[in-house]
Amino acid sequence: MVVGDVTTGTDVLIIGAGPAGYVAAIRAGQLDLDVTLVEKEAYGGTCLNHGCIPSKAMITATDIAHDARHAEEMGIHADPAIDLAGMVGWKDDVVDQLTSGVEKLCKANQVNLMEGTATFVDEHTARISHGGEGQGSETIEFEHAIIATGSRPISIPDFSFENPPVLNSRQALSLDSVPDSLAVVGAGYIGMELASVFAKLGTDVTVIEMLESTLPGYDDDLKRPVKQRANDLGIDFHFEHTASEWYEPGDGIRVVAEPVDGAAANGGSEAAIEEERLELDVEKVLVAVGREPVSDTLEIENVGLETDDRGFIETDSRARTSVDHIFAVGDVAGEPMLAHKGSAEGQVAAEVIASEPAALDHQAMPAVVFTDPEIATVGMTETDAEDAGFEPLVGQFPFRASGRALTTGESDGFVKIVADAEEEYVLGAAIVGPEASELIAELGLAIELGATLEDVASTIHAHPTLSESVMEAAENALGQAIHTLNR
Template sequence: MVVGDIATGTDVLVVGAGPGGYVAAIRAAQLDLDVTLVEKDAFGGTCLNHGCIPSKALISATDLAQRVREGEHMGIHADPAIDMAGMVAWKDQVVDQLTSGVEKLCKGNGVTLMEGRAEFADEHTARIAHGGEGQGSESVEFEHAIVATGSRPIELPGFEFDGEHVLSSKEALAMDRVPSSLVVVGAGYIGMELATVFAKAGSDVTVVEALDQALPGYEADVTRVVRKRAEELGIDFHFGQAAAEWTESDDGITVVTETEEGSRSEFDAEKALVAVGRQPVTDALGLDAAGVETDGNGFVPTDDRARTDQEHIFAIGDVAGEPMLAHTAMAEGHVAAEVIAGEPAALDHQAIPAAVFTDPEIGTVGMTEAEAEDAGFEPLVGTFPLRASGRALTMDETDGFVRIVADADSEFVLGAQIVAPEASELVAEVGLAIEMGATLEDVVGTIHTHPTLSEAVMEAAANARGEAVHTLNR
């Protein structure tokens, strides 16, 4: 403790009030622990303020405009004008409602909220520096600590974010007008989601990606559907081209890319969005003073109970590495709180879903066919195309499919890959099936409402068994 500091004590100190941190704090308080939650920026973290929620709000808004714009064959004739400032103001209202809700939930559960930047002083003490002139700092002594400081966008060398020419996803989500043209560097999930948003909003969008496909890590037939739709929206893709440098131009910015062979190309736009991944925020925490080690990339290694190499200090969410997903952070927050309270909790990553909110959406969970083979299973695969779904036809959204992977011997469900409208919702059924050890017969035997998209999950399971009615069986 520093002389002059105010000193307080707590059972559990949670550093970072994003999805992992606030969930961990609330759950620990529900388990009768004294909890202090520290946040240096905004409660709700990146997800609620600058990531998941604002991006999905803009995705929903621009989807609505595009649906109306493309409705002529359905008897709808309109060309909606997009007021980006109004759209962003609505998005901000959504964000404010959720972030204020987080604060109320924390206070309602007895969590002590503290604003400031936390830095570990030793294995059981952290100093909290409060923002603002004359605010000072204080020391918090803790029995247990949970590190939940999240991640930030990676800056490419030479492409540092300036908020004017080179934007991060945070800055892109706050623009109050639609840029006439946009170069998106990176075709991962953030780049693809925001490329779609701005294409639907009216920007001329170009995507450059150093690898040879969009959404690397997903199977080719999954990404093919999304890329085809993106190209229909006017998005121009250039693969195998890494961003090398940029210069200011009369119209905004010129991005120069380079291939492995050394050939260079130039792309002109009003602005550039760099979305090449995220890195953990662990560099200013003083983890060394607490005896907590990080790996070469700044991530904090943990065990299946979210514990670091110091058993009383936990790490959850993006700082603990892949999968860097908000719902993973929430699940890890539950586990960390319950382990601290002496409950028999542990992490199980086999059924963590992932979603990409492109057009159409992607939802995956569990194993692919190739992963099942590598794990020693004989995979049994069933597929149902969206063009055979009555509900998809009535929605005028028939691009995509549902694929279920099971073990041929036991028919236990192992995974699914879904490309469809509302895939992020549909994948939950398969996640539950994996979690509870359900079989294909269980899924097929569950009566699904008609007409719904969820019937496609049932039909894919039936197809794997050679029993599908609304598509030809293999």
């Protein structure tokens, strides 16, 4: 028997319980709003269940195995055995702990949790369809709505994720055995992170990228140590190629990659194009060409909303859409698609709905790539500063001059600070090297507080630590660095 449709009301309807949605729900609950949070799959969304957290767990685990295997210069000789099923089980335990924590926090803040898929009926009504036979649906009337439906992996023609040899990032993180060989399509942050994970597990990894280098959007000096480390791991790269098809010639699969604009580049020579055509025999292929917003399931036209040509819902600095009482946060609201950006937007949306003075400021929004070594950036690059009318003053400190970096065995990379030459305010920073993801927070705070190079340089940092490199980079910009030559 189908459960009959019932109607309930709420101050704030939030669709999607990822880092943007659940943060919005908790904050709205703290502000004494009646909140209903709808999630169709798992609390915590892609980030906690299938993306940020599980990938970082696997990165940590494979780093431990790889470091133990290559620590001879420290006098350590080991050859650890890897139980991938056990590793994935540990990863899943971490995920379960976090997602159950999210659910408990929501309930503790009086958030009404509802499982199902939401679609808009009109500007103040949504229909929630519950999964499973006989579960039916219900109607919710809302004063405000926050769309937090996130994003999903982009597929490419002829590489359906329904075919077992073809993987998206979620499927790759759940394998129970290590593939002997793997083709990775895409050298962005997801492709590069997972390429390193599998290379450290002993997989023969080949990366296919349509552009001419890895990690588009990052400066060459930041990418260079990552590419060199990938080469050291035995990862092969084929740039300016696109994966066009795959088939099963026998054992495993064969992935075909064509050169980008091959005909034009070779004057139309079919023989030359054929020479550049690649055929890779691998066990599996991971497609990691990016993510796209999930906005096509909501029937947003029923509330008078439209998406841009990429499927994003446009918002202002208060996370508000073109319909005043409807907000969008997280990946569905556009680039950068970062969990912490979504969480910040979720807090802003909840506070605006509660008539609090709130707006999002992107100037100190960090971005991190958990490659080996890590890359982290915040604020302006040198080029950005010039474009904004500043005269940039740059300071840099190499990790090879850091005592702490040397004691960890990880001394590739550097800290770079960009400041305004006239007033010496910190405008931006970039780090490639050990613990870049942690070190960038100090520089984000410096930007947020309007700190100067002198503020950073005169702050006494504990020794020996990696954070001393931040201090020395500021000193280098001022011509005062002790442990590296000043510019």
